[in-house]
Amino acid sequence: MTNVVGFSGGKDSTALLLWMRDHQPIFRAVFNDTGWEHPLTYAYIEEINQTLLHGQLITLRPAEWVPAGTKERYEDMRELVAVKGRVPSVRARFCTEYLKTNPLRAYLATVEEPVLYQGIRAEESPARAQMPHSEWSDYYDCRVERPLFTWTAQEVFALLDRCGIPANPLYRLGSKRVGCFPCVLTRHAELKRLTRTLPEVWDRIEELEQLAGQSYFPPGYIPDRFCSLESGGVRLPSIADVRKYIIEQDEVQLQMFGPTPACTSVYNLCE
DSSP, X not given: OEEEEEOXXXXXXXXXXXXXXHHOOSXXXXXXXXXXXXXXXXXXXXXXXXXXXXXXXXXXXXXXXXXXXXXXXXXXXXXXXXXXXSOOOSSOOHXXXXXXIHHHHHHHTTSSSEEEEOOXXXXXXXXXXXXXXXXEETXXXXXXXXXXXXXXXXXXXXXXXXXXXXXXXGGTTTOSOOSSTTOTTOOHHHHHHHHHHOTTHHHHHHHHHHHHTSOSSOTTSSOGGGOOXXXXXXEEOOHHHHHHHHHHHHHHHHHHHOSOOSOOOTXXXXX
């Protein structure tokens, strides 16, 4: 039996490494490199690799790890978007399949009697709340364990703190999730925070939009009356539309609720 732990550089997977150290100390940690992580995340992953994993982290790149029978392979998020001619969305999250789960499936197929450990927690979303704590997965062709399933975010950060392990610095800069930067699921509140703390987020959004050849943001991301683009009778927001909307909404909130809070962390991590 081979214990395999998925590690992304996020709070939950980092806490899972600490849990494994105490409960299942013999394991392999794997990182699915989408090529679309923030430089701070790459640096954090390498720090954890050296401090917790003794340099043994296994990095899976999507072009190198493709399940048998799968013809499509992509180097990273940029190539995926360019070839597909669109940016992934809530309704079409093909980025997860091609850049994360396919490489992991391909790797697990090379491992003897794998058991996959995931840092998934029930409170993250209604869909995840329906997942079992432990199950056999036909998709991964192995047993899947979720030791932190009932944990809260506060319990996760508390474990990191007790062990003297800092969380990914992106959390303190306003990111709610740190896998991919920016994640295509990033919503208004997070974009507002990142506009102040990590303004390069807009350059990266523009980069994907240019590769896709169409709007990064889906219809309805902001109200139609603020959208300057149209396709097939459907109003679409440009990057400029969304940025202007986000900034103006910030100004309205500032007028209503006073100065910008000193802490930009959604998890109240700021000192």
